[in-house]
Amino acid sequence: MQLLTDTLLSGLVYGMLLFMLASGLTLIFSMMGVLNFAHASIYMLGAYFAFTISHYIGFWAALVLAPLACGLIGAAIEVWGLRRCHANGHIAELLFTFGLVFIFQRAVMMVWGTLAVPYQVPASLNFPLFQLYGQNFPAYRAFMLLVTALMLLSIWLLLKKTRIGLIIQAALTHPDMVSALGHDVPRVFTIVFAGGCLLAGLAGVIGGNYFSTDSGMADAMGPIVFVVVVFGGLGSLAGCFVASIFMGMVQTAAVMVNGSIASLFAPFGIALGGDSLLGEILTIPLARVSPLLPYVLMVLILFFRPRGLMGARDA
Amino acid sequence: MTAAVPRPRPTAMRAATRNRPIRAVAPWIAMLLIALVLPWLFRDYTTGRDNGFMTAMFGQMGMMIVFALSYNMLMGEAGLLSFCHAVFFGFGGYCVAHLLNAVPVVVPLELLPLAGGVCGLGLSAVFGGMATKQRTTAFAMITFGIGELAVTAAIMFQHFFGGESGITTDRQNAASLFGVNYAHGLAVYYLIVAWTLIAALGMFYLRGTPLGRMANACRDNYERAQFVGYDPRMVRFIQFALSGLFAGIGGGLYSIAYEIVTYDAVNAPLSGNALLMAFIGGVGSFGGPVIGAILITALQSGLSLMSNSWLVYVGLLFIVMVTVAPTGIAGILRAHGPIVRAGRLGTLAIPYLRMAVPGLIVLTGLVFLVEMLSFATIGAAEGKTFSLFGFAPNVYAPMPWIVALAGFAAGIVWLRLEGQRFFAVWDDLMTGLAAAAPR
Amino acid sequence: MVGVTDNPPESADDRGEETMHFRKISAALCFALVGLFASAQRAPAASDTIKIGYIDPFSGPFAQSGDQFLQVLHFIVDDINTRMPPLGKKFEIVTFDDKLQPSEALIALKRVTDQAIPFVMQCVGSNVGTALIEGVSKNNERNPDHRVIYLNCGALATELTNAPLCNFWQFRFTGSVEQRAYARIKSLPADVKKVYLINQDYVFGHSIEHDTKKFLQQLRPDIEIVGDEYVPLGQVKDFSPYITKIKNTGAQSIVTGNYGPDLNLLMKAASDSGLPIRFDTYLAYLTSAVTAIGPMGADRMTVVMEYNENLPVELNIPAAEKLDLAFRKDHKFDFVAQPWVVMFEMLSRAITQAGSVDVLKIAQNLEGMQQQDLLGKTETMRKADHQLILPYYEGLLTKDVKYDTEGTGLGFKTIFTVPSEDEELATTCAMKRPS
Incomplete structure (x- = not known):
């Protein structure tokens, strides 16, 4: 029971952070069709910005300023970059973001050095909030949950209650129709791209100090966010949310299982294994293959349901 | 896709x-x-x-x-x-x-x-x-x-x-x-x-x-x-x-x-x-x-x-390529095909040269900026000395930065102007060729 | 990403035109290639220095390792060049970027042999290490006129100095996983009775786990392994479920070979949950680990290391302390690479003894060579497997030290020493020596 609660809680925190990254990506991906490989780089930038800002002004200023800076960078990328190669097709856009990944990676090293930066959880949030089964629950995790929940609420309000939100929603499922109706679709694109980058930056601010802030953090986060977006389905923020939480839970829960394929057969007196590739596959514990699970799940869902979990249209 | x-x-x-x-x-x-x-x-x-x-x-x-x-x-x-x-x-x-x-x-x-x-x-x-x-x-x-x-x-x-x-x-x-x-x-x-x-x-x-x-x-x-x-x-x-x-x-x-x-x-x-x-x-x-x-x-x-x-540089190359030349290098060469066959490649020589000058300035400015920044944060501590194309500016003084940045920015503006001129010539040439082509 | 374009399908005429352009393209390429690489034909420089080709990642996500090691190596080489120059010449480090890829490392090795550089040095990654052992040995067999010595300064896998991989042309100037495991287990305090092993799920982690278990059985049969676990490399963001699991087993210590985020996050989860457990680690001395771990590791994290900046204070060796101070002056991280000093001292002596840069003679001189290290201890390059036999020190992260690490206010205090005699572990190596 204790293990279960703990797993669920960690899964929830991680899943919410994933959602913060994936929600922006899913909006960009669904509306503009751009597989934005640089999204995780923006997450990294957010963490580095937050490190510098919190060094000079303070964490709370960083919480506001760093995401804004990321949003501005996003807007600049969209206006001066992506928009120009939009006419050249989606693969051109994808390669554009590929190029950005290379540049951001080295730029971060050139500005902040090659070592990891000491970006720490602020002292005001660094205390145990309450005890659960004799184990502390750190306040910062509660804070992460709070920020992500607030973000979820504000996105929901923005999409449901504002005019631009309505247009974005419409553009998610019927981008051509929206533009046919005379809306300024490029402006909507810019807003969505900037907004997505802002969220990624925010994720960097609150995730960078909880995890670690180094030049490899984008590479570690990038692939899994893609999986979440595709798994959840294009054009569906709800699907993205469910997928984020699900993937967060799956990844944390799988490490708790020690069984392997061979152990499934053990009760029947069948001993599998042996010193071969097959034996290795059969006896490897599930906990060890947990990093594979998201990809397996993604391949499976795409194979049977190409639109993803709750996708509005085929991928 | x-x-x-x-x-x-x-x-x-x-x-x-x-x-x-x-x-x-x-x-x-x-x-x-x-x-x-x-x-x-x-x-x-x-x-x-x-x-x-x-x-x-x-x-x-x-x-x-x-x-x-x-x-x-x-x-x-x-x-x-x-x-x-x-x-x-x-x-x-x-x-x-x-x-x-x-x-x-x-x-x-x-x-x-x-x-x-x-x-x-x-x-x-x-x-x-x-x-x-x-x-x-x-x-x-x-x-x-x-x-x-x-x-x-x-x-x-x-x-x-x-x-x-x-x-x-x-x-x-x-x-x-x-x-x-x-x-x-x-x-x-x-x-x-x-x-x-x-x-x-x-x-x-x-x-x-x-x-x-x-x-x-x-x-x-x-x-x-x-x-x-x-x-x-x-x-x-x-x-x-x-x-x-x-x-x-x-x-x-x-x-x-x-x-x-x-x-x-x-x-x-x-x-x-x-x-x-x-x-x-x-x-x-x-x-x-x-x-x-x-x-x-x-x-x-x-x-x-x-x-x-x-x-x-590789990242920048990709960005430039996908923005200005989505058909790739082969595509650029192909696009010159009709011009070469019509024997009009010479017309493009001057516009190309005119683009090359600001292009080189932009490139040099950029290379200096990147290498100076890279040297200041990483290279210096590795015990290297800084020298590029025979120049060895002091990366801790403001002047080399200002020069490189100014060259880079001015070069871009100039390159854009030359680019417009180039495409004017290009379009002219293509219309001319299309008109001359046997139907 | 949908977008069915209505470009006209390629017609038969297309092909004809294409072939023609193909020809132009190839002509253009020919010129471009010759132009691009004409510069590669450089005359070899006059050899007033002894060059060492240093192959490690200097770009991409792993650039930080190459960058840091290069800073340390430059520092050491400057010191050696003034203190004991080989044949009165200076060592010069020439860097080659392998991007942590074996194939790139082998291309770089070709460049090293082209320029007739007699030494190649590499410190990051056992995958590249394996490739270089094989590459160097094949090169030396196939091009006996341009032989190269491989100075291994950081590929740790035990296999590299054991059969069948071990090789006459490789010299490892750092402790193997096995030597580290011996020191790790030997230095566990007597009151630790229950340990939990956590390692990364790849060759290095497996190797650490294997050797840890081997020496636990040999040296400390009283210790019970209450759990052992492989964690996916760099994938886990939140270790608190692991901590819950560990807590339930009643383990007193986590013995781990993790490094980077996998170590920092594990520690963070333990510290956040308030679990009072020891961390007996292998690699927590690597740069930026202490920065990330900070106060949460104080007085409960130990690490087995080859050197730390407080050792000269504790053993009262002012010369070494002076060297450390010189390093601290303009580096943001600690000086821990003491074996590399030994490496250059041995190399310098071997070259001087050989009288010229004769690679075979130098290799033969290095075999079995003994050298006093910075702390006055004798280190040996064992002839049987070309593994440096060196002492290990267990450091405890604490406030109570003269020199702190990375400006954190915390540093390593030596609490246990494993003398080099104990580190002479059996080897299965049976190397072929050139006659």
Whole structure:
């Protein structure tokens, strides 16, 4: 029971952070069709910005300023970059973001050095909030949950209650129709791209100090966010949310299982294994293959349901 | 996820080059001759030693040509965006390494790349069966998942993949069909050239077969291809499997050349490289990926010797290329075709030169900015001294920064002006040519 | 990403035009290639220095390792060049970027042999290490005129100095995983009775786990392994479920070979949950680990290391302390690479003894060579497997030290020493020596 609660809680925190990254990506991906490989780089930038800002002004200023800076960078990328190669097709856009990944990676090293930066959880949030089964629950995790929940609420309000939100929603499922109706679709694109980058930056601010802030953090986060977006389905923020939480839970829960394929057969007196590739596959514990699970799940869902979990249209 | 590659419309002038077999064969022979003499250009005749680095790099280019061409069978020919192409390359490599380690080796060394190809084919048939059920984004993301699965498996499973240290081997375990001693890089280089030629010819041939044509049709108009009576899924599947065959041949060459295969050979960056090579070179023509493979390999092995920030330049190159030249280098060259045939290339010489001046200024400013920044934070502590193109400015003084930044910014403004002028001349020329063309 | 384009299908004429352009393209390429690489034909420079080709990642995500090691190596080489120059010449480090890829490392090795550089040095990654052992040995066999010695300064896998990989041309100037495991287990305090093993799920982690278990059985049969676990490399963001699991087993210590985020996050989860457990680590001395771990590791994290900046204070060796102070002056991280000093001292002596840069003679001189290290202890390059036999020190992260690490206010205090005699572990190596 204790293990279960703990797993669920960690899964929830991680899943919410994933959602913060994936929600922006899913909006960009669904509306503009751009597989934005640089999204995780923006997450990294957010963490580095937050490190510098919190060094000079303070964490709370960083919480506001760093995401804004990321949003501005996003807007600049969209206006001066992506928009120009939009006419050249989606693969051109994808390669554009590929190029950005290379540049951001080295730029971060050139500005902040090659070592990891000491970006720490602020002292005001660094205390145990309450005890659960004799184990502390750190306040910062509660804070992460709070920020992500607030973000979820504000996105929901923005999409449901504002005019631009309505247009974005419409553009998610019927981008051509929206533009046919005379809306300024490029402006909507810019807003969505900037907004997505802002969220990624925010994720960097609150995730960078909880995890670690180094030049490899984008590479570690990038692939899994893609999986979440595709798994959840294009054009569906709800699907993205469910997928984020699900993937967060799956990844944390799988490490708790020690069984392997061979152990499934053990009760029947069948001993599998042996010193071969097959034996290795059969006896490897599930906990060890947990990093594979998201990809397996993604391949499976795409194979049977190409639109993803709750996708509005085929991928 | 269709590869939306603009193609120039056929014009009547093309007929002029038809039915001339010599012309069709000429580029192949030219490339082959270049490939044959290349290592001798870099040989040090005073010591009688080959330039091992250059020979190794040209060999690497050969493998990458096979790899990029096989990738273009998917992207250019069938409009499929794949993120797992390196899996077949690497798997071919692992197979060849294992074959070489199973002493006595039954297959002669010259035929081993083919064995790698068969392995690649087998694996791509399995994965292709899964992935080609879908197309566009779903296809791309399935291949993305397969790629990540393969890498994780390669690190995790010791028996076949050897984990982090990979599988090492010795190419001299295998006998040679022709009694060649493959101890030295040069012999291996010629083996790579031979196989690159064979694989390239094979892929060129496949383009013209009904299969290649149907792959084009499915790329360009999926529904119509279905109506014609073909099963697009089958076409995709066969195309995917065959591209795995050629990638496997490339992997086999890799295994023979380096005598080690590690998970890097199946890793995502290599898959990404395939995409970059094909796209930068130009997916619209057969020669495009060849150019891309040569260029990217040269950047990776050559530019990285000069600057540790080489990835920044590579990233910028991609950004500039996809923004201004989405048809790739081959596309740019193709666009000049009508002008060359009309003998009007001279008209463009002055505008090109005028663009080159600000272009060089921008480039120099940029290189200085990147290298100075890189030196100030990283290089200085490594005990290096800063010097670039014979200049050694003090990177801690403001002046070099101001000059570099000003040059960069002014150069961009100037380049834009010249660019506008260039395109005015270009459009003029094209309209003139179109008007003059026989209808 | 959908977008069926309605480009006209390629017509038969297309092919004709294409072939023609193909020809132009190839002509253009020919010129470009010759132009691009004409510069590669450089005359070899006059050899007033002894060059060492240093192959490690300097670009991409792993650039930080190459960058840091290069800073340390430059520092050491400057010191050696003034203190004991080989044949009166200076060492010069020439860097080659391998991007942590074996194939790139082998291409770089070709460049090293082209330039007739007699030594190649590499510190990051056992995958590249394996490739270089094989590459160097094949090169030396196939090109006896241009032989190279491989100085291994950081590829740790035990296999590299054991059969069948071990090789006459490789010299490892750092402790193997096995030597570290011996020191790790030997230095566990007597009151630790229950340990939990956590390692990364790849060759290095497996190797650590294997050797840890081996020496636990041999040296400390009283210790119970209450759990052992592989964690996926760099994938786990939140280790708190692991901590819950560990807590339930009642383990007193986590013995781990993790490094980077996998170590920092594990520690963070333990510290956040308030679990009072020891951390007996292998690699927590690597740069930026202490920065990330900070106060949460204080007085409960130990690490086995080859050197730390407080050792000269504790053993009262002012010369070494002076060297450390010189390093601290302009580096943001600690000086821990003491064996590399030994490496250059041995190399310098071997070259001087050989009288010229004769690679075979130098290799033969290095075999079995003994050298006093910075702390006055004798280190040996064992002839049987070319593994440096060196002492190990267990450091405890604490406030109570003279020199702190990375400006954190915390540093390593030596609490246990494993003398080099104990580190002479059996080897299966049976190397072929050139006659």
